[in-house]
Amino acid sequence: MKIHVLNSKELVNKTVSEHLIKFVREHKTGVLGLATGSTPIGIYEALVKDHKENNTDYSQIRTINLDEYVNLDQNHPESYYSFMHRNLFNHINVKPQNIHLPNGNEKDLEMACQSYNDVLKNNQPDIQILGIGANGHIGFNEPGTSFDSSVHIIELQEQTRLDNARFFDSMDDVPKKAITMGIKNIMDAKRIILIAFGENKSEAVYQMVKGKVTENLPASILQKHNNVEIYLDESAASKLF
Numbered sequence: 396m397k398i399h400v401l402n403s404k405e406l407v408n409k410t411v412s413e414h415l416i417k418f419v420r421e422h423k424t425g426v427l428g429l430a431t432g433s434t435p436i437g438i439y440e441a442l443v444k445d446h447k448e449n450n451t452d453y454s455q456i457r458t459i460n461l462d463e464y465v466n467l468d469q470n471h472p473e474s475y476y477s478f479m480h481r482n483l484f485n486h487i488n489v490k491p492q493n494i495h496l497p498n499g500n501e502k503d504l505e506m507a508c509q510s511y512n513d514v515l516k517n518n519q520p521d522i523q524i525l526g527i528g529a530n531g532h533i534g535f536n537e538p539g540t541s542f543d544s545s546v547h548i549i550e551l552q553e554q555t556r557l558d559n560a561r562f563f564d565s566m567d568d569v570p571k572k573a574i575t576m577g578i579k580n581i582m583d584a585k586r587i588i589l590i591a592f593g594e595n596k597s598e599a600v601y602q603m604v605k606g607k608v609t610e611n612l613p614a615s616i617l618q619k620h621n622n623v624e625i626y627l628d629e630s631a632a633s634k635l636f
């Protein structure tokens with residue numbers, strides 16, 4: 396793991412977005428694994444700004460997202476489909492057919508998992524962007540998820556629902572389940588960039604980097620990946636040193 400502690404969120408956003416832009420320019424047909432949550436928003440803003448100013452070309456780039464809520468209409472403002480279109484896809488020249496998100500509204504959710512696994516076979520991320528939950532989850536792989544997991548349906552933990560409640564009118568509106576890439580799918584990415592900001596991520600970051608590799612802290616598996624960069628602001632890194 397290469398750990399980078401930078402002295403502001405803005406500097407993290409600038410550095411990570413520069414890596415992504417360089418990748419897109421050098422790999423016209425590359426696959427970007429993308430994440431949601433508040434953490435990557437500044438990075439997406441920087442990609443949009445660069446696309447407007449420098450015409451960085453996404454016309455053959457493929458994207459694949461980590462996860463999606465189950466039973467939340469695609470057009471709901473907090474679906475990850477809406478989030479990604481609002482924050483990134485609507486503002487760059489990625490082709491709709493090259494955008495991949497799991498479908499949490501499929502009647503047969505097992506089928507939805509199977510078909511997203513198939514999509515992943517042909518669209519293995521060259522770079523996977525990750526955030527981290529306060530309980531150490533990556534994607535929506537909650538503590539206890541098998542390291543062998545592929546795409547699956549997960550029941551969200553109360554803590555995760557509480558953390559995400561700020562985006563919904565009430566706690567009752569926060570979805571209870573999600574469809575997510577499994578740990579195995581995430582580990583298949585060629586390169587992983589995980590970003591964390593703020594004090595409330597510091598314990599999860601500490602356990603991910605210094606703790607033992609355990610399914611109780613899903614992000615700890617990243618210790619076993621051979622190309623992981625972790626970008627932290629000082630508060631997220633505060634327990635490390």
Ligand SMILES: N[C@@H]1[C@@H](O)[C@H](O)[C@@H](COP(=O)(O)O)O[C@@H]1O
Binds near residue numbers: 432433434461527
């Ligand atoms: N499924 C997403 C994760 O991919 C994300 O990393 C996490 C942290 O979110 P935030 O960046 O808002 O702290 O939230 C959600 O649970």
